[in-house]
Amino acid sequence: MPELFATFADIALPVPLPDPLIYQVPLAWRAQAVPGARARVDVGKRRLIGVIVKVHHDRPEGIALRPILEVLDREPVLTDDLLGLARFMADYYLAPMGEVVRAMLPASLPPWGDRKIWLTDAGALAPPRSDAEAAVIAVLREKGRTTVAALQSQVGLADLDAVLAGLAEGGRVGGEEHRARSARYVNAVELARGELADHLAAAGRSAEGRGVVEYLAAIGRPATVAEVGAAASASPAVVRRLVKLGVLRQFTQVERLALDRHMLGVPGETPEIVLRSDQSHALGQLVGVLDRQAFAPFLLRGMTGSGKTEVYLRAAEEARARGRSVILLVPEIALVPALARAVEQRFGDDLAILHSGLGTGERHQEWERVRRGEARVVLGPRSALFAPLADLGLIVVDEEQDTAYKQEVSPRYNGRDLALVRGRDAGAAIVLVSATPSLESRLNAERGKLELLTLTERAGQGRLPEGILVDLREEKEISRRPGDVHFSERLRFEIRQALADGDQVILLRNRRGYSPILLCRACGEDMRCPDCGLPRTYHRRAKRLICHYCGSMIRAPQVCPQCKEDALEAIGAGTERVEEDFKELFPGVAVDVLDRDTARRPGGLAALLERFDRGDVQVLIGTQMVSKGHHFPKVALTAVLAADAYLRFPDFRAVERTYNLLVQVAGRAGRGDRPGRFVIQTWHPEHYAIQAALRGDDEGFAREELHFRRVFHYPPYTRMVQLLVRDKSRDRAQELIAGLTAQLSGHPLSKGVRISGPAPAPLERLRGEWRFQLLARSADGRALHRLLEEVLPKNPSYDLVIDVDPQQLL
Ligand SMILES: [Zn+2]
Numbered sequence: 001m002p003e004l005f006a007t008f009a010d011i012a013l014p015v016p017l018p019d020p021l022i023y024q025v026p027l028a029w030r031a032q033a034v035p036g037a038r039a040r041v042d043v044g045k046r047r048l049i050g051v052i053v054k055v056h057h058d059r060p061e062g063i064a065l066r067p068i069l070e071v072l073d074r075e076p077v078l079t080d081d082l083l084g085l086a087r088f089m090a091d092y093y094l095a096p097m098g099e100v101v102r103a104m105l106p107a108s109l110p111p112w113g114d115r116k117i118w119l120t121d122a123g124a125l126a127p128p129r130s131d132a133e134a135a136v137i138a139v140l141r142e143k144g145r146t147t148v149a150a151l152q153s154q155v156g157l158a159d160l161d162a163v164l165a166g167l168a169e170g171g172r173v174g175g176e177e178h179r180a181r182s183a184r185y186v187n188a189v190e191l192a193r194g195e196l197a198d199h200l201a202a203a204g205r206s207a208e209g210r211g212v213v214e215y216l217a218a219i220g221r222p223a224t225v226a227e228v229g230a231a232a233s234a235s236p237a238v239v240r241r242l243v244k245l246g247v248l249r250q251f252t253q254v255e256r257l258a259l260d261r262h263m264l265g266v267p268g269e270t271p272e273i274v275l276r277s278d279q280s281h282a283l284g285q286l287v288g289v290l291d292r293q294a295f296a297p298f299l300l301r302g303m304t305g306s307g308k309t310e311v312y313l314r315a316a317e318e319a320r321a322r323g324r325s326v327i328l329l330v331p332e333i334a335l336v337p338a339l340a341r342a343v344e345q346r347f348g349d350d351l352a353i354l355h356s357g358l359g360t361g362e363r364h365q366e367w368e369r370v371r372r373g374e375a376r377v378v379l380g381p382r383s384a385l386f387a388p389l390a391d392l393g394l395i396v397v398d399e400e401q402d403t404a405y406k407q408e409v410s411p412r413y414n415g416r417d418l419a420l421v422r423g424r425d426a427g428a429a430i431v432l433v434s435a436t437p438s439l440e441s442r443l444n445a446e447r448g449k450l451e452l453l454t455l456t457e458r459a460g461q462g463r464l465p466e467g468i469l470v471d472l473r474e475e476k477e478i479s480r481r482p483g484d485v486h487f488s489e490r491l492r493f494e495i496r497q498a499l500a501d502g503d504q505v506i507l508l509r510n511r512r513g514y515s516p517i518l519l520c521r522a523c524g525e526d527m528r529c530p531d532c533g534l535p536r537t538y539h540r541r542a543k544r545l546i547c548h549y550c551g552s553m554i555r556a557p558q559v560c561p562q563c564k565e566d567a568l569e570a571i572g573a574g575t576e577r578v579e580e581d582f583k584e585l586f587p588g589v590a591v592d593v594l595d596r597d598t599a600r601r602p603g604g605l606a607a608l609l610e611r612f613d614r615g616d617v618q619v620l621i622g623t624q625m626v627s628k629g630h631h632f633p634k635v636a637l638t639a640v641l642a643a644d645a646y647l648r649f650p651d652f653r654a655v656e657r658t659y660n661l662l663v664q665v666a667g668r669a670g671r672g673d674r675p676g677r678f679v680i681q682t683w684h685p686e687h688y689a690i691q692a693a694l695r696g697d698d699e700g701f702a703r704e705e706l707h708f709r710r711v712f713h714y715p716p717y718t719r720m721v722q723l724l725v726r727d728k729s730r731d732r733a734q735e736l737i738a739g740l741t742a743q744l745s746g747h748p749l750s751k752g753v754r755i756s757g758p759a760p761a762p763l764e765r766l767r768g769e770w771r772f773q774l775l776a777r778s779a780d781g782r783a784l785h786r787l788l789e790e791v792l793p794k795n796p797s798y799d800l801v802i803d804v805d806p807q808q809l810l
């Protein structure tokens, strides 16, 4: 082939380089090397897998190019629209393309070409029917058992799959049953096109054959070979003969593993819910835009228990009825089980669940079902936004205010914001859902960028729970130990009352472990993590001191490791200690703890929630995980043990987060037929966030908080970017960030951009590194972006974190 037609591919690789690398495409892989397919290549001395983002004929001058070693996919794993979204992400979040595409795909997706094939005796004897077959047979004769990928690299056939299928049908090549390491495939058949009478005639006099045809005609859908065999008492040979006769069409189908353990509750009839008028109105608006097939962003807002879920699930049904796909996003994996059952009851096998809590096999199976169009409703956390769905009609972002939509490693994207981008490009309806919308969404609704749909009532008899404020300053017998979480007189009374009535109770303590500090009373040693410079959390049950920032752990000592005194004392309380104190105060009451430690085991979370749902456990103690999404009709009392824990954080979003948490916890109480109560214990009873949560004054909170943000130039009135340098050397980190600050402030494009810093990051030392930051803000997001593109090093020789629209400033 003349040099003129040489083909090159730009490949995005998981390395921190801003741009894709260019490779030569060998002849053998040309048919498969298309944008969106994965390829294996050498980078330096390493062999890596990347995604082809562009194929072209422009040879770059003066560089010796290496060849692609193998193309891993038969069909692109990233479709054109997802590649477009990837380009947007790389640009907007100033993130390397390789890291972006990696974040969009399930981890270690099996390559297409891993399947081993070989020549059978029949194949070795029979003459090839075409040049392509001859080429394949020649290679197999020479190599024996080999992978499809190795074969492809030798024969370079565009239609290798079809050739192999032809050879396999004639029994001339054998192959491994499964096509991929983890997703399991089964053989399935369906009736070929045509009249039933013709099929029966073709099946001939074989009773089994006729039985198979009649069975498939009766059920009117494809079936696995095993199912057909069992139903018509036919052997696989009978089915094979019918396939050969052209009566049946055979294909492979991904076997569906049971996902039951990722769902909460048992299958049953969905209760028929009659929509209230405010719900009907909201649904009507959504259905209207589904018919228009154009991008339409909404904010669906209503207090907890107002039936927002019912509205968006019906909208999803309407989208499916119009043949369009649906993505349902929840902020955390922990929220999937509660919703999964309700979604499954409506959509059955049309539902796929995508999240990292699934086993590898389950995850690949679900993803493959989506890619093949077998499942067109996808449920999962932020990464489910990248599901390879065609003809997207609706994306729902539930609890849109939740910071968990933000990924805290590169690429640092926000799933909620990207949902709007994917929806815009796909011409879909986007519904952001919340009881306490983010300040960003509130402002967007005010400015008409989101259409506001408000639910005004609460479902059933449920009224808003009664709020009770406990001013901890007035408590007499305060705390045995400093920083201890306190069960006030009033709270104890309320708990006793609820338990006596046979009701359930939820207690929130947003800190896991036993106590945040294990302190030596004799010498002051507080067991700091040497890498992070902060005290390690004491986990008493595990007998460990664990750093919650880097995860490093040591055995909990019996005596002080410094002064050898027996003077260690646990300061403050996490969920583990709250549980202990609770058991002391209320002996014999069944209690469970829900936090990241107890939810970590696969399926463990669903089991725990189910115990509570069934009423086997009366009291649930937990971190903010207990506050979200779950519907427990028997909960009459919820309490926030220390509402101030967040207010003190040096983060401009701290107040918003506190408010959201309080409202969410309050909303867990009294969702059945009785009004509930919720208790807020606080040292700052007069704070506007606490007052607003107590009184259910959402507008009041928004007014105060938006005012604060506007006056101090914080988002949503500005776009913010955090730049953070991490280094082993404190001086070097400081020097580097100071250099960046000077460059940015001195640049002609910096007009209208506000630079704060350089300053030590709130966590100055983390995982053995010093951290210094600067914050850049501007009311003109594009101006800020231009400035950063100009100034930031393309390929920094140091560790620079670029966080666009940061959610947590740590
Ligand atoms: Zn000591």
Ligand SMILES: [Zn+2]
Residues within 6 Å of the ligand: 529, 530, 531, 532, 533, 547, 548, 549, 550, 551, 552, 767
């Ligand atoms: Zn640490």
